[in-house]
Amino acid sequence: MNAPASSPRDRAHHGHDAEARQDNWIERLRSFVGLGAAPTLREEFAEALETGDEADLSISALERVLLRNVLALKDTRVDDVMVPRTDIDAVSEDMSFAELLATFQEAGHSRLPVHRGSLDEPAGMVHVKDALALIARAAADGGLDAGGVAFKARIADLDLVRPVIYAPPSMAVSDLLTRMQSLHIHLALVVDEYGGVDGLVSIEDLVETIVGDIEDEHDDAEEARIAPDGAGGFVADARASLEDVVEAVGTDFDVSAYSDDVDTIGGLIVTLAGRVPAQGDVVQGPGGRRLEVLEADPRRVVSVRIAPPAPKREDAESDTPGGAADAA
Template sequence: MEPEPDSYSYTLSLILITIPSFEIIAGIAMIFLLLLCAAFLSAAEVAFFSLETDDYEKIQQDNRNIGVRLLKLKEDTRRLHATILISSSVVNVAVILLFNAVLSKALSPQILGDWAANLASSSGFSLNMSIDMMGKSLGFLIALAGATFLIILFAELVPKVYARLNKVYVSSIMVQPMYFIMTLGKPLIGAIVRWTKAVERQLAMAPYSTGGLASRKDIDEAIELTVSRAEDTDQEKDILKSLLKFGDVTVSQIMCARVDVVAVDIQSSYNTLLEVVRESGYSRIPVYNDDFDNVAGILYVKDLLGHLRESDDFNWQQLIRTSVLYVPETKKISDLLKEFQRQRLHMAIVVDEYGGTSGVVTLEDIMEEVIGEIKDEFDDEPEVIFQKIDDANYIFEGKTLLNDVCRVVGIDTDTFDQVKGEADSFAGLILELLGDMPREGQEISYNSFHFRIVAVNERRIERILITIASGE
C-alpha cells in the first residue's frame, strides 16, 4: 500500500495548482492603492507639522496658489490633524478587511481549517468549534498580521522618514488632496473636532486634572525630537528648554550678588563718581547712603551727559532717580519681567527676608536666562569666569551661580536641587554639603561629581575644582 500523502504537502499542492482569479488580482491591486493612500497621508502628517517659517516662504515663492492654501491649512491645525487621522484610520481598516477578503478567496476555509486543526493538535490544544469556524478565525489572524506588517512598513515608517527629509516637496504635492478631503468631509470632521474640544474642556475641569497635558520631561523630549539636529539649531533648542524652565527660576538664581555690585555712596564727590562710571561701563548705578542696605536710588549714566564739564563740587545727587523697585529673592523672574514692563524699569534691588540688600537684578539678567549671555562693546571679560582643564575638570569661582556652573559643564540645571537647600552659588552648595567652612585642599563627593577646594579664606570659598566622572 502507498503511504498517505502528508497533509501539509497536500495543502501546498492545492495552493500551487490554484490559479488566481480576477477578484484576487483586483483585491491585491486595491490593497496596493490603499497602502499608497495611507503612505501619502502619513507623509503629509509629518511634512505639514514640521514646516518652519522659512519653508512657508519658499513654497509661496515657488507657487503662490499652493502657498495660500497651505497657510489656510495652517490656520486650522486641529481640523487638519483630525482629517489626517480619520482618513488614515479609514484606509488602514479598509486594508485589513480587504486583505482578509483576498485571503479568503485565495485559501478556502477547508484548507485554513486543516491548518488550524493541525496546529491545535500539534500544540496539544483542543478547540470546541467546527473546522469551518477554525479556518475563518485563522484566516482573519493571518490577514490581521499581514496587513499590520504592510501598514507599519510601507504606510508608516518609510513615508514618514521620507517626509522628514523632503517636507517642503511633500507638503506642496499634498496641499490640494488634503484641501479636497477637508472640504468633502467638513460636516463629519467638524463634528468630531467640536466633540473633542468638549471632552478636553471636561477633562480640564475634572478635580483630578493637573492642569497640564504633558509633563516637563515629556515636553523636553518632544523638543529633542522635533527640533532639527542641524548645527544651527542648537541655540533654538537651548532657548526652548530655557523657556520651559523660565517660570520656575527665582531672582536669587540670576541676580548679581551684593559683593559684586558696583555702587556709589551718595556722599562721593563728582570726580569719584565719574571714575566709577568709566571703570564699570554700566548704564545704571545704584546709589546708597552710608551702607548698601540703605539704597537712595538709581543713577542713570545718560543723565550725566550734559554735565561732563562740571567741577568736583557739582551736585550730582539731584540726578538720582528715587523710584526704586525692591523685590524679594524668592520672586519668580517671569513675574519680575511683567513688573519691569509695567513700571518701565530695567533694574531692581533684591532684598532678603530681613530687609537687607542681597544684590541687584536687571532686565538683561532675565533675557540672558532665555537666550544666553548678551555681550556688548563694554563686556571685555566673560560673565562666568572659569578655567577648563579638560572635558571633565573645571575650576570656578565660589561666587559663580549654580545655574551658570551647570550650563558651562553641560549638565541639567536641576542636578543639585536635592542637596543645594537655599544655596544659589557654587560656594553655597559646598557649604550645604559640608555644613561647615571647608579648608583648602578638602575634597567632597556627591553622586558622580567630585569637588576640591582650591582657595578659601576666613570668610568665603574663593575657587572650587569640579571633576565629572565619565558617563555623567
C-alpha cells in the same frame, strides 16, 4: 516698599526708544514660547520637551535649550540669579559727580545703585546716559571745566537719581521680568523681610537666564584655560572654544556635528544635556569622553572636566582574566 519718586528731568528721547525696543524683543520671545499664554499650551511645550518629542515641534537643539530655560522662569527665584550684596557696585548720594564718573569707568556698568550712606538705605539708581547728558548740556552751555561746579556737585543735587524696583528673594524671575517691562525700570534691589538689601538684579541678568552668559565689548576678556588634570583628562573653562578644545584634547573629540549650533565647550554640554546642567552632572561627549560639570550656576556652565576616553571593549577584555588574550 515704594520706589523713590526722583528721576532726571531731561532724558534723551532715544533712551526711551532703546528701552522700548528691548522690552518689545523680550515680549516677542515670551509670546513665541507661550509664556503667559493658556496653561494648556505651556503644558504641551513642557510635555514635548520632557518626553523627547522635540521633533514634533520642529526645533533645533539650541532652540530646545531656550524653550526649557523660558519654561523654567516661573520656577526660578530672584535670589537664584541675583548679584549678591558683597559684589554690588554702588555709590552714595553724597558722592561728587566726578567720583561718579570714575566709578562708572571702574565698575563697567551702565546703572549703579545709589544709597544714603548704606545699601540698606537705597535712594534709587543712576544711569550712565543721564551722566553723559549732563556733560553734553554743560558743553553746549559754554564748554567743560574739570574744576567747575557740576563736577564737584553731589549726586543728590544733580537730579540724576532714577527709581528702582524692590523685589523679595522668593519672587519668580518671570514676574520680575514682567514688572521691569511694565515699569520700564531695568534694575531691581532684592530686599529681605526686614528691608535689608540682599542683592541686585538687572534685566541683563534675567535675559541671561534664557540665552546664557552675555559678554559685551566692555567685559574683561580673559583667556579661557584648558589644562590637563593629571589623570588623562582635561579641565576647561566653559568659555573655551571647541576649536581650542579639540586642539588640546585630540581629533578623536569630534565636534563637527555641533559646530554649527555652538562655539564653546560650555555650549556643547548644554546642548547635549538639553538644559543648563547642575554642578556634578555628567553627559556623554564625543569620542567616548564623559563631560562632567565642575562648576555651574542657574544661568550657565562655568567649568568642565573632559574625562579620558573610555577603553575599547576588546582592550578591556584583554586586561581581564579569561579575556580575549587568554582565549587564544
